Amino acid sequence: MVNVTYDASGDLLVPGGSGVFNMGDIAWTLASTALVWIMIPGVGFFYSGLLRRKNALSMIYVSMMCVAVVSFQWFFWGYSLAFSDTAGPYIGDLRYFALRNVLAQPSVGSPRVPSIVFCVFQLMFAAITPMIAIGAVAERSRLGPLIVFVFVWATIVYDPIACWTWNPNGWSAKFGGLDFAGGTPVHISSGTAALAISLYLGKRRGYGSERLAYKPHNSTYVILGTVFLWFGWFGFNGGSALSANLRATMACIVTNLAASVGGLTWMLWDWRLERKWSAVGFCSGAIAGLVAITPGSGYVGAPAAVLFGFMAGTVCNFATQLKFVFKFDDTLDIFASHAVGGIIGNLLTGLFAQSSVAGADGITNIPGGWLDHHWKQLGIQLADSVSGLSYSFVMTTIILWVMHFIPGCRLRCDEETEILGVDDAEMGEFAYDYVGLESEIPVRAEYNGNQGATGGSREPAHAAHPSFPSSEAEKDPPA
Numbered sequence: 477m478v479n480v481t482y483d484a485s486g487d488l489l490v491p492g493g494s495g496v497f498n499m500g501d502i503a504w505t506l507a508s509t510a511l512v513w514i515m516i517p518g519v520g521f522f523y524s525g526l527l528r529r530k531n532a533l534s535m536i537y538v539s540m541m542c543v544a545v546v547s548f549q550w551f552f553w554g555y556s557l558a559f560s561d562t563a564g565p566y567i568g569d570l571r572y573f574a575l576r577n578v579l580a581q582p583s584v585g586s587p588r589v590p591s592i593v594f595c596v597f598q599l600m601f602a603a604i605t606p607m608i609a610i611g612a613v614a615e616r617s618r619l620g621p622l623i624v625f626v627f628v629w630a631t632i633v634y635d636p637i638a639c640w641t642w643n644p645n646g647w648s649a650k651f652g653g654l655d656f657a658g659g660t661p662v663h664i665s666s667g668t669a670a671l672a673i674s675l676y677l678g679k680r681r682g683y684g685s686e687r688l689a690y691k692p693h694n695s696t697y698v699i700l701g702t703v704f705l706w707f708g709w710f711g712f713n714g715g716s717a718l719s720a721n722l723r724a725t726m727a728c729i730v731t732n733l734a735a736s737v738g739g740l741t742w743m744l745w746d747w748r749l750e751r752k753w754s755a756v757g758f759c760s761g762a763i764a765g766l767v768a769i770t771p772g773s774g775y776v777g778a779p780a781a782v783l784f785g786f787m788a789g790t791v792c793n794f795a796t797q798l799k800f801v802f803k804f805d806d807t808l809d810i811f812a813s814h815a816v817g818g819i820i821g822n823l824l825t826g827l828f829a830q831s832s833v834a835g836a837d838g839i840t841n842i843p844g845g846w847l848d849h850h851w852k853q854l855g856i857q858l859a860d861s862v863s864g865l866s867y868s869f870v871m872t873t874i875i876l877w878v879m880h881f882i883p884g885c886r887l888r889c890d891e892e893t894e895i896l897g898v899d900d901a902e903m904g905e906f907a908y909d910y911v912g913l914e915s916e917i918p919v920r921a922e923y924n925g926n927q928g929a930t931g932g933s934r935e936p937a938h939a940a941h942p943s944f945p946s947s948e949a950e951k952d953p954p955a
Contacts, residue, residue: 508715518704530897667815737785738765
């Protein structure tokens with residue numbers, strides 16, 4: 477039992493009497509924890525809306541699965557591997573295995589909050605990162621092996637990058653890398669992992685044909701997911717100050733501004749092509765702006781945030797064409813939005829970081845970026861970005877191929893499951909019952925007489941719809 481005592485002002489005394497924990501700082505960090513939590517199903521709804529309805533529920537489920545799996549992993553050894561105060565430059569040890577002795581001592585993140593508060597706040601970052609990455613499995617993956625993948629990926633990929641970025645003993649932290657809320661640990665790592673997953677899984681059935689030239693099945697889900705993400709990002713970036721102070725306030729200001737400019741920029745770029753004001757385009761740009769401002773949110777001022785949003789909305793928009801140039805099937809453009817957006821944010825932070833903004837908390841002292849004539853900061857940011865990108869890609873690829881040869885752990889689903897839809901074949905449940913599936917699932921006799929995957933007995937057999945003669949039913953594209 478911890479001997480809890482308070483000073484005359486009501487603040488919590490650090491055990492041993494070496495300082496105080498401000499209750500307002502603790503409250504803000506815990507509130508930010510809840511804000512970041514709501515982002516995780518936000519990613520699920522965003523992804524779900526972009527897919528076909530026969531795969532919509534699986535993405536929402538996967539978001540909650542990530543919360544559960546990573547919560548256990550973080551308790552088991554994740555927190556210790558990332559944030560033990562006896563960590564090496566690359567990864568921590570098991571000093572805090574099973575959260576042993578993680579309670580009232582000052583955290584490695586800030587002496588203003590106890591380690592248990594810092595632990596639960598950082599858990600949310602650890603949980604959302606694999607969720608961003610495994611959106612790449614959309615429409616062509618088995619769900620069971622994903623549980624194993626998330627646990628292993630969080631341990632081997634996320635925890636080391638988080639350690640070297642945010643742990644004071646990490647090589648990037650000692651080198652002077654500036655990453656306030658997760659440009660490399662969260663966005664570059666997840667976006668690059670999504671690329672590795674896409675390459676491993678291969679192209680979806682019908683790739684290159686009109687079958688995959690579909691529009692998002694539910695734009696309302698896309699907007700709802702964006703609302704959750706934008707709302708939660710105030711805690712994601714503002715909460716990373718770990719204190720209710722002016723630096724946290726500035727982080728919230730630049731977060732909102734970059735998202736706004738990013739959304740408008742992306743939408744205008746799309747308007748030039750179709751002369752339509754796309755809600756999906758606006759949401760995509762807003763998220764790109766949020767991604768880009770993440771590493772710099774505690775270091776840059778409001779004018780710079782406008783450039784962050786504009787560059788993210790522009791470069792990430794055009795980066796969505798990379799999958800056509802290099803012919804890989806990144807279903808949800810995760811690499812373009814998160815990996816490219818994270819790199820943009822890291823590099824712009826090297827240019828526009830200011831010691832005056834970082835010092836708004838009264839504690840932090842940095843040399844700044846190019847605005848403060850600290851010229852080598854851009855090189856440091858580039859080194860950090862390349863390290864995170866290459867490490868995540870290589871290790872994710874290794875994990876996928878090791879699992880490929882373990883019985884029962886192969887991620888790729890069979891063709892029948894892909895045709896029927898992951899929701900029905902893997903879950904036996906649907907985002908919506910009996911709504912418009914005939915347009916997505918052809919009559920079985922038209923593509924395969926074999927049994928293959930089976931549904932969950934809640935969806936009727938997909939015979940020819942009475943309103944569509946069999947000659948007009950959806951045809952399988954040529955092999």
